[in-house]
Structure formats: structure tokens, C-alpha cells
Amino acid sequence: MTKPANTARAQGTNTGASAALAGYDYQLDVSIFAALRILFVTKSASRITIEPANADDIEVELEEDDPGHVEAMAQLGVATRIIMQVKLRRGDPWSVDAFERLLKHGKRRTPAKDHLVDPDVRYLLVTNADVSGVARNLLVGDFEEQPGHDDFPESLREILPDAPDGRIAIYAGLTPKLLEYEIEHILTTILRVPKDRQGTCLATLREEAKARMRGTSPGVWAYNDLLGTIRGHGGFLASVAELDAFVEPTNFPDMIRQIEKKNAVVIAGSSGTGKTLAARALCDQARKRNGALDIVVVNPNSDPSSIRQIIQTGPKLFYLEDPWGQNSLRIGSETWTEQLPRMLRDAHPDNQFVVTSRSDMLSGAHALEGLAPWSIELEADHYLNGQLAEIYDKRMDILPPHLQSKALSFRPDVLRVLEKPLELDLFFANILSGRCEGENDGQWLHRLVGVAHRDAVEGAVDRYLTHSDTTGQSAIIWGVLATRGSFDRMTLVALMRSLRIAAPGLAINLDKLIDTMIAARHLRQPTTSVAFAHPSVRAGFEKHLKENWFRHESAFATLLIALTSLPQPYAEWGMETAARLIDEGRRLVAGIEGGTFTFEVPAAAQTRIDGWLEAALIDPGADFPKLLQLASDVGSATSNPSELARWLLTSVQRGAAFFIEQWKAPAFSDAWYERISQDPRSFPIAERFVRGQLSDERGSYGAGFPVALDRIATGLEDAYVYAARRLVGMGHEPNIEAVVTGALRDLPAFEAVFEEVLDDLARDNAKLAEDAERWRVIDDGECDYGFEEYWTSGIDDDGYASGIIADLYIKAVRAAGNWKALAEHNRVSEFGYYWARAIQNTDAATPPSPEELRAMFAAAQAGGNEDEAWDALYQHWHPDFREKLKQALCNGILAQNGRCAAMACAISVDRTLLAEAFDGSPTSARIAFLCDLISAHSRYSPIRQTGWRRLIKTLDPLYRKIGWALLHGTSSAAPLSAQAVEILQQAAETVPPHILSKVLPLLIKAGGAPTEPIRRWLRETADKDLAEAAASAAVAIEDEEAIAMALQHPRANARVVALEFLAGQANAPFSADLLRLSADPGRRVRQALVRALVAKPHLEHLPVLLCLTGDTWSDADPSYNEPDSFPIAREAVKALATYAPLSDQISDQLIQLATSTPDRALGQECLCVAASHGSPAIREKIDAMVRDRDRGWLRLDALDALGVADTIEPELLAPFTAERIMKLGAALATSAVVLVCHHASLETAIALCERMAHSNADRSLAVLGAYILHDRDPGAAQAILDLFAEGHPVRRLFAVEEALLPASVLDGLGDIKRQRRVHRWLRDRIAKA
DSSP: OOOOOOOHHHHTTOOTHHHHHHHHHHHHHHHHHHHHIIIIISOOOSEEEEEOOOGGGGGSOOOTTOOOSOEEEEEETTTEEEEEEEEOOOSSOBOHHHHHHHHHOOSSSOOHHHHTTSTTEEEEEEESSOBOGGGGGGEESSSSOOOOSTTOOHHHHHHSOSOOTTSEEEEOOOOHHHHHHHHHHIIIIISOOOGGGHHHHHHHHHHHHHHHHTTSSOSEEEHHHHHHHHHHTTOOOTTSOOGGGOOOOTTHHHHHHHHHHHSEEEEEESTTSSHHHHHHHHHHHHHHHOTTOEEEEEOTTSOTHHHHTTTTSSSEEEEEEOTTOSSSOOTTTHHHHHHHHHHHHTOBTTEEEEEEEEHHHHHHTTOHHHHGGGEEEOOGGGGTTTHHHHHHHHHHHTSOHHHHHHHHHHHHHHHHHOOSHHHHHHHHHHHTTOOOTTOOHHHHHHHHHHHHSGGGHHHHHHHHHHHHOSSSHHHHHHHHHHHHSEEEHHHHHHHHHHHHHHOHHHHTTHHHHHHHHHHTTSEEOSSSEEEESSHHHHHHHHHHHHHTHHHHHHHHHHHHHHHTTOOTTSHHHHHHHHHHHHHHHHHHHHTSGGGTOOOOOOHHHHHHHHHHHHHHHTOTTSOHHHHHHHHHHHOOTTOHHHHHHHHHHTTEETTTTEESSOOOOOOOOHHHHHHHHHSTTHHHHHHHIIIIIGGGOSSOOOTTHHHHHTTTOOOOHHHHHHHHHHHTTOOOOTTHHHHHHHHTTSHHHHHHHHHHHHHHHHHHHHHHHHTHHHHHHHHTTOSOHHHHHHHHHSOOOTTHHHHHHHHHHHHHHHHTTOHHHHHTOTTGGGSHHHHHHHHHTSOTTSOOOHHHHHHHHHHHHHTTOHHHHHHHHHHTOOGGGHHHHHHHHHHOOSSHHHHHHHHHHHHHHOTHHHHHHHHTSOHHHHHHHHHHHHHHHHHOHHIIIIIHHHHHHHSOHHHHHHHHHHHHGGGOOSOOOHHHHHHHHHHHTTSOHHHHHHHHHHHHHTTOOOHHHHHHHHHHOOOHHHHHHHHHHHHHHTOHHHHHHHHTOSSHHHHHHHHHHHHHHSOSSOOHHHHGGGGOSOHHHHHHHHHHHHHSOOGGGHHHHHHHTTOOOOOOOGGGTOOOOOHHHHHHHHHHGGGOSOOHHHHHHHHHHHHHOSOHHHHHHHHHHHHHHSOHHHHHHHHHHHHOGGGTHHHHHHHHHHHHSSOOOHHHHTTOOHHHHHHSOHHHHHHHHHHHHHHSOHHHHHHHHHHHHTOTTTHHHHHHHHHHHTTTOHHHHHHHHTTSOTTOGGGGTTOTTOOOBOTTTTTTSSOHHHHHHHHHHTTTTBOOO
């Protein structure tokens, strides 16, 4: 390549213009190096700015303290700006005095020191010379590295603004020769510029840099500008698959709809299916739709609190990649399992989410079910419709020109064997390296395909590291990535600086090893973060480390020292990474030779980690749950806080956040408890655990936890009360009892919590009333199945925590002997239910007093919970309440559950009460009395066991028979007497609807026709089941007026009963009243109407059926993220076949519906009906859809519709020759074979099948053709199968005695994708794998 300009003159004694020009050329090449590294390697900026110089200055000699003609600036991330000045120095090393003069110099531009007034600005001097004295404290080895804050030269502090520490650095020793090497490395390894074009590429880069320096073009050098120059010289950014090469998988529109509809999408799937690129494309499209949208890339090592902290700061889309881990579950990932579904439920257009994860990680984290409503699977199957070929073509287009022709020649073979975007990515990464010496094209292709297969990655990585890593750097890379999942390039710079101090050999060229592994696609760096490209890469690292453990053991120790020595702002990251590395290292070593090795932690590192954990655990701003777990896992036995962490977390299985069993205090000696309790840090740690973590723990610590914790820390009542307040309004939480038990030690303080509990319970009760209409809509089928499933299958535990807290509080107050405080409470009616429950659960040995029972009863009755009060009295009966109970039974209780509970109480405590109450009731009320007693009989086991039959036997014989009849219903064998019927008829005039449901069926069975009671029943009932029963009664007696009422009833079930009866009785055409039900809001009504229209076709029904083809009620299950499915519309479309031949207008309507509906099955039905029953012109339109490459899956559905049509015009068949079919993709090829074998002449179809049987790639298509031909000519079909080898199982396809062919029957019969499609057609003849 072209060498950097000759700067030798500047190294000696030459002065004047030649030295100035040498310095200028040096500045030029440093600017190029900085641009290449910052924009393409670390990717920490999207542009750099080069300040132009005065052209006249180039001709004059540079002064020693002149900063040079070129000043470069780059914006690193959000907050940091770096100013770089470049100096080719002659003579002695830089002293601190010379550097000070440079900072103050400012003849032609602002002095460097003045830039530092801005605290977000950093200054960097890049020079060829060395540095001496205290100035060496400022040395760095990269553009973005920061020096340490310690030992900052005092003389510089005096001339600089406040806090210059860490913001001034010198990148020294970058000699022209080293500069040449660095530029060549980037052009070769990262940008893949061919060797023979690197010289002209560098010359062009110099001209572009000069243009900016001279002010003849903008000083901004942007990413795309620089990349355009690289591509113009045959280069290619090898570190990342570009977004402009992205191809939408077939379900990408589903992802877009998901984020537009639900404001969140979780892209799940196996590794290598393009989840990351699809997510980045979604983010890119979202930003294009809303320019104000901020895309926030969430650090996968963070927890949900990182999102909550910024969620209200403007419109944002949060992109979260692999929150549970890329290769194995992260420590602490259970917080995402718990909290991410809540965040996604609360998503809205200003707070959207795009999440990616491997399916096995979701499963291992127990997150599949919770995230199902937002999840979309992305698998290899979503690239079978030509998408993989399109990805190949796009990637091929951005290859260097000399490789494009080879890639084109390899294309058919590659697409036949590779199935996933990752595999294509690996193929293109390796083709860039060129062929090995002596390889021909076939050998090269074989090697490229081999290394592209995911299964080969592990071995390839192991071999790569064996060849490239001679110092143990693979341990450094694995150590950081295994513990953090990814690392930022700026963090890597800081770590390398720390490694240079601990072990220089590990630091030298570590970044270059990472760069080459990124270029080889073993690592990936889509932005500034580096990660494993695939789980197999991590496995390859681990294989290499295990096989060479002795060589890498010291590297791990050095890494721990370096991580625990990082300066700010990386100190926290370093300490946490070191702590996690201990845990990961132990897992790694456990797999070496049966666990005979141990992962040794240097004492200095362990001491620093212990110190960091101990300080962080009592730091109010630290992430306490994460740190507590780290302390438990890796803190030493000499660290008291770590010992306490282990005590708190004993019995917890942290990987999935579930308790192995309920928590119990570990067995420690009294001396241990003494040591821990005396440590002043134990109280704040225990206090933080109780206050902030106990209520969030997934395992149950139990009511005994506060007593156990007393041995370590006492006086935690305030923390318990605070935690209890946090629980108010929550659902089912396992540690409510542990928290509240501790909080109830301070009853006066807890009263405020109890008030909040009552407020929450009141809100829940109000919400129940508000939700009544929603439940009616669900019950009547007026919403999609998805809405119904969401509300009916979800865990409805609103108010659960508040209810438990109320229970425990009332129990505690009563235990303190202060029940009168409950009675005197100004909101006593709001907790009468819980008071009654507390008394029900009171031990019989300590019964409540009659005074408390009276107070409780009044409170429960006032709050509408009289049934609970009677149940409490049943448990603790007192004779003082006998008269009250008798009056309640005689006079009636408004609420049915209250009546049942009173009867249950009576039959349990005094059986004569029920008989007295029954005898004392008026005749009209006795039937209702018996019906309520039946309800009580079915609800309460004591009655079922003892009292019911005894009571019936004590009744008057007439009422005894009525009672048995009401109990057994219409199944009773004994007929009712006339007197009994008369009593029931009298009761039917006044009893409420729920009693009518028991009385009227008996009257109808007895031969009566109680028209008025049935009509009253229909008028008065709003219950769906009672309304349906009333409509059925109307139909049973065929009362036209009542049936008409049922047809107009507010409840859908009643309307269905009436519709089915009237449609069954009527002749076609139906009345307008029935046909108008096509617009009924209840889907069951519309379904019943479709069934009726199918059963009795008539031309006057045709407009109604056409209307119903647009019905959009969906039965899709959102739990599996199914696309919309419109069964009513599908049934209506099927019914149209009865009206064949269809007009072109109707057929066109069906085609339009097929192209617009999201229900693919509906679209398929539309096309099939139109093709089978439409005109030739319609079939020609459907054929045009087959030929339209932009139609996607519609092409296949249109072709399938032609295949199953009753007839096909010859001109539509003509294009489907064997040659054309063999060139089609798998899906279209299989359907084309079906079309030809179904409709072409036998001679043509047989010839096609024979041709397929002799084509290696298409042999499975011959089997499909024979399968289709069998109905037309069994002999010809078998003859085709006989073309296969003797004994091949496919020859038994039509054998009657053969149950199912083996799952492997198609193996080896050509292209695997064709095999899969054929298998779908033959699934009724082939066993499942």
C-alpha cells in the first residue's frame, strides 16, 4: 500500500517548509486513522469534524509549542466530546512544561485549555514522540482511552478549569511506521480492501481529508461518506450485516401490526433466524414514522428499573436484546420474567417496546406464557418464500466486485443447503477471506458451506483461538462476555489500560483480536457493543479454555485484578463484572476433568470485591437485590455482609427465582449469630431487605421470618410497615404474611396502612360494578375471542394482598383483646366481611363473646355480607341469635346467598328452626323457601350430609312431593298432583326469575302452558342462563308472543334459542326479522343464522350471505399470537357455493376479500369458491395472481385454488411445464404439480411425474404427482411409484394393508424444502416424526 508521507525530515535537524509539510502529512494520516477507528472499529461516533487550516501556514516552520494546523473533534456518545490535536515532534520527549505551553498556545485558534471549560470536553494530544516526567501520568494507548485520575500534574491543574482530571491525555509513540501499520490493519481486517487497491484507497482518503482541512469542503467526515470511499475501492465493512441488506421475513408485517396494535413485540425463535436484524429494522421504521421517537437501546445487563427511570421523558421505543441471556440465563434475569409483561401491558404509542430472545431462553426463564400476547416466532420457515434468496442477492451486491461473480456462481448450491440468515451471514463473512492456497472452486464452496453451518461453529472458533491466541486473551474475552453478555468499546479501552498495568502481554493487540473475530462473524458489533455472535461461539471459547486450562488460569487471575482496579467511571462495572466472573469461572472449571480443578481468586481481588459489596449493600442508591445475590454467591466467608446475604437467601434457587422449599433459617452457631448481629452493617442490610426486597421475593418466607431475623437485627417495625404499604393494591404475593406479621408488631403505626387497605378494597368493589357491562359483552359474544380470553383466563387477583392484610390486621386486633376498636371504627361496614371470616376461623376453645358477634353481624349486614355473618354464627353459635335467625327465615333475606347461608346455619344448629320458619311462611312464599333450601343443599355440605332429607320428611305430604320434584327437576318420575300443580301455578305468578327456572319446567312437564309467567320471566331476567332457560320454555310451549320477545331479548343466548326454533319451523325465504340478525352484536346469533341459511338456501338469502362474508369476529387465540381468524365469514363464503355459477361481480368481491383479509384461511376459501364456481374470466384473474411476484403467499393460495377447481382452461395449464416447475420454489412447485396432475391430460401428467422422478432435486414431487393421479388412474399412479428403487417404502403409498408410511419415507428424495412441502400434502399417509 502507499506509505504515509515521508516524515523522516522531521525526525532529524531539518527545519523550515519541509518540516512543516512533514508535520502536516503526519496530521493528515492521524486524522484518517482516527476517522477509520472511531467510525468503523469502536463505532463510538457517527462523524468526526476536521477544522480547516490556513493554507499559508503550511509553508512556514512550526514552533515547538504550536498545536499544528489540524484540529479534529468527535462526539462520543451522548455527553462526551473529544478534541484531538496532532503533533509530529522533533528532538526530546514531551515534558510537562512543553505540554503546558502547547495547551496555552492560541495564535490561530482557540487554545486547548479554553475548550476544557466545558466539563463534557476531553482533550487528546496525538504525537510520535515519547513523554517524560510527571507527564507520563497522562499517557493513553487509544483515541478514546482516559488516563487515571490519580497523580494529575499539579502544574497543569493551575492553568486549567476545574476538574481536569481524566479529561486530558497524550497518545504518544504513534510513529509514522506504527501509524502505517494501524491504517493497513483496519483497511485489511476490518474493511477488507484488497491489497492491490489499498494504495489508491489511502490516496483518496488523503485527498478527502485535505479538502476538509483546507476548507474547500465541509469539515464533517461522516460515516456514510467514509464508507462510500471504502466501497469504491472494493472494501466492505465486515463487522456487521448492514441494515440495507435486510430482507423482510414472511411474518414481518405481523411484527409491524403487533407494534402498531399493542405497542410492543417480542421476537422469539431459535438462534440464527435474524431476530436482531428484524428488530433493528422495526426500530428504523418506527423512527421514520415518528421523527421525535427516541430509540433507547437497553443494556441487557440492566434490570427493569433502568427503563422505569426514563419512561416519562418523551416518546421512546425501548429495544431490549436477549434480556434473559444470549446463551444461558443471566443472573437476576427473573426480574425480567416478572416485570416485563407488566411493562408491555402498559405500553402505549409514546412508550413502545421491541424485545428479542431465543425461544429456549424464554422457556428456561418461565417467560413464554407471560409474554405470549406479544410474541411472534421467527424461524427458518419464514424465509422459504424467496426471502433467503433475496438476502443472498443483497449481500452479494455489497461484496467487493472481484468476489461477486464467484458468489453468483455459488448461489444455487448455497441456497439449497443453507436455511437461516445466520448461516448466510457466516458464508459471506468467510468468502471475504478468499480461497485457501490450492483450492479449486468446488473445494472452496464445500469449505464455505461447511463453516457456515451452525454445528461447525464451535470447532471453528476453537481452531481459530488455538491459532490466534498465544497469550491467554481468549480468557479475557470470554470472561467479560460470559458475565456481561456484551461490552462497550469504550469499556474495553478502559479495561485494556488496566491490563497494561497488570500484565502488558494480555493487553497488547487485544482489541485487534476482537476486531478480527468480529470480521470473522464469531463476535458481533452492530453498534458500540460487542457480543458473541451465536451460542456456538461461546461453546467454542469454552472448549478452547477447558482444553488449555493451565495456559489460561493465570489470565483469569490477571483479569480479576484488572477488573477490580478500574478507575471511575468504570469502577462499578469492573467490580460487578469481577464478582460475576467468579461465579461463571466456577461453572466453567466444574466441567474440567470431573471438577478436579478450582477457580482460584487472587486474595487482592477477593478483598476488593468484598469491600465493594459491603459498601454497596448499605449504599441507598445501589441495586440492592442484585448486590445481595452477588454477595451470597461470591462474597468470602470472612465478609459479614456476605454471610448475612447467604442467611437471607438460603433455600432460594436463583436461576429461575423459585424456592426449592419454604425459607427456613440456616443452622449457624450462637457465635456466628453474635458476630453478625454485632456488625453495625447488619442492621441496614436487614432493613433494606425487609423494606425493599422481601415483598418482591417469589418464595415464601412465612410468618416466622420476623422472629428468625430478630437474632440478627431488631427494631425493624418501620421497615415492615413500609413494605406492607407497598403491598397494598398488589395481587397474589407470597410474602404478605411475613411482611405484615412484622409490621403488626406496631399496631398504632399499622392503622394508616389499614386505611389504605380499605381505600383499595373500595376501589376494587367500584371496579367490579364498572366491569359488569364488560362481562355482559363477553358473555353475549360481542367481542373477539382474544378479548374474551384476555379477561377470562387472566389471573384476576386484584385486591388479594389488601384482603390478606385486612384479615391479618383484624386477627391481630382481636388477639390483642380489642375487638371494640373494630366495632367503633368509622368504616366498620367496609370490613365486616373480613371480621366475619376472622370469627369463622377462630378456635372453638376461645369463642367470641355474644357482644362481638352482634357487632360483627351488624357490620357484615351493613356491608352486604350477611351470608358470611351467618356462616360465622354457624361456627360459633349462641342461643341469643335463635329468634333473629327465625325472623330472618320467615321474613326473607333479600340476597339469595344470605338466605342460603341462614338456612345452612339453621339446619346445622337447630333443625326445628327451618320447620317452624316454613310453617310460619305464607303459602305463596313456601315454594321460594323450598327452592332456596335446595340451593343451600347444593352449596353447604352439612345440609347435604344430614338435614335436607330429614326436613323433607317432616313436611306435609303435599309439600313433601313438591320438594322432591323441585329437587330432582323434570327427571323426577312421580307425576305431580293437581293440587301440587295449582300451588306451583300460584307461586309462578309472583316468585322471582331464579325460582321460575325451577317451577315452570315442572308445570310444562305436567302439561301446562304457563304463558304469562314465561313472558314475565323473559321481561324480568337479565341473567344469560335464566334468559336462555326462559326462551327454551317459550319454545317448549310454542308461545309465539314469548318467542318473539326472546328474539328481541337483551341476552344473546335467548335470541339464539328463538332464532333456531323459528328458522327450523319456517320455509325459505326467511322473514325480514330473522335476516336482520346478520347485524346482531352477538356472534353466536350470527353463527346460528349462517347455519340456518346454509340449511335452507334461497336467492333472497344471497345478499345476507354476501354481507356475512365481511364478518370480522375472530376466534384467534392471542396466547399463541395467532393471526385473525374469521370463522363466520368462512362459513358464509362456503355457503356461496350453493348458488353456483357465481356472477363475475360476486367472484370479484371474493377475490378482493382474499387480497385484503388478514385471515389467510378465509382468503383461501374465497379463491377456491371463485375458482370452482366462477367464470373463465375469473380463473384468468386468479392465474394472474399466481404470476404476480409481489403477491407473496397469495400466489400460492391462488395456485392451490386453481388446483382444486372443478375445471381449468387449457391455456392456464400450458405454462406449467416440467422445466418451469423445476425452477420454482418449493411451495409453488408442489402446488403446480397438484394443478397439472389434477387437470392436465393423463399423458401430460404422467410425463411430468416421470420427469420429476428422474430429477435428483425433484424426486419427492413425483411422489406427490402419483398421489394426486391415484384418483384418476390408480395403475398409472403405481407405475410412477415403481420408478423408485425396489424396496423403497414410497412404493407402498397406496397399499391398503399399510397403516402409515414411516416419517422418513421422503428422506433422500431431492431438495429438503420440496420434501417438507410434499409431506404436508401427504400427512394423512405418513407417520409423524
